[in-house]
Amino acid sequence: MPSKSKKSxxxxxxxxxxxxxxxxxxxLASRSLHGNLYLYDTNRAAxxxxxxxxxxxxRVRAGxxxxxxVISLECETYxxxxxxxxxxxxxxxxxxxxxxxxxxxxxxxxxxxxxDVAHYQVRLRLGTRTEPITTTLRPALVG
Amino acid sequence: MAQQLAIIVLVDIGGALRDRTLDDNVYVFDNMxxxxxxxxxxxxxxxAVNGSYWSDGSxxxxxxxxxxxxxxxxxxxxxxxxxAAERSRQIDQQALDDLRALADGADDEAAGGxxxxxxxxxxxxxxxxxxxxxxxxxxxxxxxRPVSGADAAAAHNxxxxxxxxxxxxxxDEKIIYPAEYGSPDMVTDGWYWSATIDTARPGTYAxxxxxxxxxxxxxxxxLRWEAVDLTCEARLRVVxxxxxxxxxxxxxxxxxxxxxxxxAPAAPPA
Numbered sequence: 001m002p003s004k005s006k007k008s009x010x011x012x013x014x015x016x017x018x019x020x021x022x023x024x025x026x027x028l029a030s031r032s033l034h035g036n037l038y039l040y041d042t043n044r045a046a047x048x049x050x051x052x053x054x055x056x057x058x059r060v061r062a063g064x065x066x067x068x069x070v071i072s073l074e075c076e077t078y079x080x081x082x083x084x085x086x087x088x089x090x091x092x093x094x095x096x097x098x099x100x101x102x103x104x105x106x107x108x109x110x111x112x113x114x115x116d117v118a119h120y121q122v123r124l125r126l127g128t129r130t131e132p133i134t135t136t137l138r139p140a141l142v143g
Numbered sequence: 144m145a146q147q148l149a150i151i152v153l154v155d156i157g158g159a160l161r162d163r164t165l166d167d168n169v170y171v172f173d174n175m176x177x178x179x180x181x182x183x184x185x186x187x188x189x190x191a192v193n194g195s196y197w198s199d200g201s202x203x204x205x206x207x208x209x210x211x212x213x214x215x216x217x218x219x220x221x222x223x224x225x226x227a228a229e230r231s232r233q234i235d236q237q238a239l240d241d242l243r244a245l246a247d248g249a250d251d252e253a254a255g256g257x258x259x260x261x262x263x264x265x266x267x268x269x270x271x272x273x274x275x276x277x278x279x280x281x282x283x284x285x286x287x288r289p290v291s292g293a294d295a296a297a298a299h300n301x302x303x304x305x306x307x308x309x310x311x312x313x314x315d316e317k318i319i320y321p322a323e324y325g326s327p328d329m330v331t332d333g334w335y336w337s338a339t340i341d342t343a344r345p346g347t348y349a350x351x352x353x354x355x356x357x358x359x360x361x362x363x364x365x366l367r368w369e370a371v372d373l374t375c376e377a378r379l380r381v382v383x384x385x386x387x388x389x390x391x392x393x394x395x396x397x398x399x400x401x402x403x404x405x406x407a408p409a410a411p412p413a
Contacts, residue, residue, distance in 0.1 A: 013297045013298055014157075014216075014284070014285060014297065014298045014299075015285065017215070017216030017217075017285060019153075019215055019216065019219075021151075021153065021170075021172065021184065023174075023176070025174070026176070038170070038172070038183070038184040040153070040155070040170060040215055041216075042155060042157055042158070042215060042216035044155065044158060044167075045158060045161065051170075052170060052184040052185060067216075067285060067286070069219050070219065071151075071153070071213060071219055071220065071221075072221070073149070073151060073172055073174055074149075074174065075149075075211065075220065075221070096286065098218060098222050098226070098286065098287040099230065099233070099286075099287045099288065100223075100226075100229065100230065100233055100287075101222050101223060101226070101287075103219065103221050103222050105219075105286065107286075
């Protein structure tokens with residue numbers, strides 16, 4: 001993937017946010033995220049495609065910071081990202097919590113030399129279900 | 144009891160502020176896909192509203208719509224109510240604690256100075272009313288940490304969009320009666336737009352959401368939040384289908400719960 005040309009101090013600009021909007025009731029009823037997950041990012045102007053689908057293709061460059069979080073269609077239902085499964089040569093997502101809460105988000109920095117298309121999977125914990133559910137279709141980071 | 148339909152309005156605030164339009168920068172959802180809503184997660188949602196009769200033919204009550212606006216790429220709405228205001232208090236407290244730690248290792252004059260500052264600031268009672276105006280909060284980044292100076296404009300967490308009005312055909316035709324309500328709602332700082340729907344007149348009706356965004360701009364050597372008012376459309380499709388329970392497929396009356404657990408199958412013959 002190409003490197004960022006704009007120089008900025010690390011951590012001082014806004015990361016590319018990738019938000020998973022999940023229909024928890026639909027996913028729990030069908031035991032699948034297929035048809036119940038809508039992925040969006042904040043980088044459409046740079047060329048991201050597939051917004052609102054399970055196959056979001058987020059345009060990234062080496063050095064970009066990424067942030068994944070989740071919004072549930074039913075605001076009373078628990079939903080959290082359990083893991084971002086991606087080739088560690090591309091990036092290594094880490095789990096964090098918003099200060100003073102137990103609400104989590106995941107961040108990663110795109111490494112230099114990552115392939116032009118890197119597919120990944122999102123694993124979600126929903127409701128009181130003990131086992132996480134993994135995306136069936138794969139979103140991607142594209143250079 | 145009326146059936147509650149929720150409509151989530153997810154705004155790509157960075158894109159909307161850049162383009163000065165919500166076209167292609169808003170994604171609208173509802174929880175009525177099982178009733179036939181279309182365009183979920185797009186800027187062209189058509190919410191299916193089933194009629195006012197139960198599936199057994201008896202008269203039903205009206206339907207109720209609730210609108211919840213969220214910011215794409217911001218701190219999610221699941222953090223506690225009044226999170227930004229509460230974080231501002233936590234950050235001030237942390238700064239005082241850090242000062243105290245510094246003073247512990249400093250000379251008497253410095254320690255005395257820090258103690259005087261603490262006395263002057265006084266003690267603040269923890270507020271249970273989280274909702275506050277934008278201007279009284281610190282500027283946070285998208286991970287809930289404070290940002291300042293030039294970094295604030297580049298990295299701040301976008302303010303949650305606010306719906307200021309709902310107008311259009313569905314209102315003019317008296318299909319919906321929207322109004323803003325306050326409640327102890329946990330995720331919207333207590334304010335939300337809601338409407339009852341007249342389901343006696345089938346048809347497709349458009350409505351316009353008036354959405355206010357806030358832009359952090361540098362003006363007069365300081366940062367200010369400035370309101371940007373934009374609009375977007377969605378539609379309601381009122382049909383004569385009866386209301387029904389998404390889990391059972393039947394009316395919204397009693398759930399088909401067994402009076403006693405079904406009997407266990409007989410043991411196989413030895």
